[in-house]
Amino acid sequence: MLNLPPLLASRLGSSQFANLHTFQVAARHLSFALAAEELCLTPSAVSHRIARLEQALSLRLFERLTRRIRLTADGERIYTILRDTVAALDDALRPRGAGVAGAVVLYAHPSIASDWLVPRLADFHQRYPEIALDLRVGNERLDFRSHSIDLALLYARDEYPGLVNERLMDEALTPVCSPRYAKDFGLFEDPRNLRHCTLLHDALAWEHAAFDAEWRAWARLHGLETDLPSRRMTFDRSDLCARAAANHVGVAMGRLRLVARYLEAGSLVAPFGDFSEAGDCAYWLVYPPGQALSAQASAMREWLRLNVPEDR
Known part of the structure; x- marks a missing residue:
């Protein structure tokens, strides 16, 4: 039988190991139903195991809310210890010289x-x-x-x-479009010709961002706020904006890390030149x-x- 530390042994017998494992799974999912599915038990059985563990430890591990559960401070502390201990054991038991798996x-x-x-x-x-x-x-x-x-x-x-x-x-921004679109709207000659274009926006650029946040940040830096048109399309992904721009739909706000390969291939151009850290993203x-x-x-x-x- 595994020798437990005295304080732990005074609270837990070996029969509680299954309950500790059940607690770990339930804490990871924050759901008795999902834990039951993973463990091939019923949600009621999971609940009973957790209750027995709480009784043995004399600690409340979960708050039972109307449609969900939440770890208590004691539950958070014990879950963190269990998770880290299991990870350390997994690393220790991996054969020496074996690749990471x-x-x-x-x-x-x-x-x-x-x-x-x-x-x-x-x-x-x-x-x-x-x-x-x-x-x-x-x-x-x-x-x-x-x-x-x-x-x-x-x-x-x-x-x-x-x-x-x-x-x-870090990320840097500049407007991008297809070579044909840039030529048709005279963007190489004058940035103010943006007023005649359709702007393509990543409406979810970052958390709580306005739909045109990237465009506004770039325009403020370059003194072109009054030249931004109202014609627009919005997407929830910057890569979709770039693909739409490559297909002559409009002008997208290009992120250097994401559009470099389009620029190298020639399917997109940056008519106004260098990228700038306008959005500080x-x-x-x-x-x-x-x-x-x-x-x-x-x-x-x-x-x-x-x-x-x-x-x-």
Whole structure:
């Protein structure tokens, strides 16, 4: 039988190990129903196991709300310890010399995933063939615990409070369009001809951004606010704006990291020249504080750092 520390042994017998595991799964999902599905139990059985554990520990681990559950302060503390201990055991039990293996869940904003991350993933897979990457994209702000996310790659103006924030890359902006569109509207000759164009907006550029936030920031920097037209199309992804621009729909606000390959291929041009840091935005690697990253999440983090251009 496993020898437990005296204080823990006084509260828990070996029969409670299954209940600890049930608690860990329920805390990760913040749902008895999802925990029951993963553990092949009924939600009622999960609830009973948690209740027995709470009784044994003389602690309240969850707050039972109307349609959801929430960890108490004691529950948060114990869940963090359990999660980190299991991760450390997994690393310790991996055979020496074995490659990093396991699953890692990376959440990313759609545009950086589509136009920067995905074209580089062959290198990641070659370096870490045993890591199963689960890439999820979206624009909503996620609760890491309830969505089982390890890392997030996000485009933002500021750090995310309450999380670890690593600024991976700065971003620079300039309008882009197809060569034909630039010629038809005389954009090479005079930036004020923008007033005759259709602007393409990423309406969800960053959290709480106005639909035209990037365009307004760039126009203020270049003294062209009065020349912005009202004709527009809005998208919820910057990469869709760029693709629409390449197909002669209008002028998009191009992000250097995302449109560089279009510019190199000649399907987009930057009629007004250099990129500028008008929006003061950057790409951030974000993850929860106070916990040890798994070996595979650490590998993804280091690989992302290695792929950052020298100019950041």
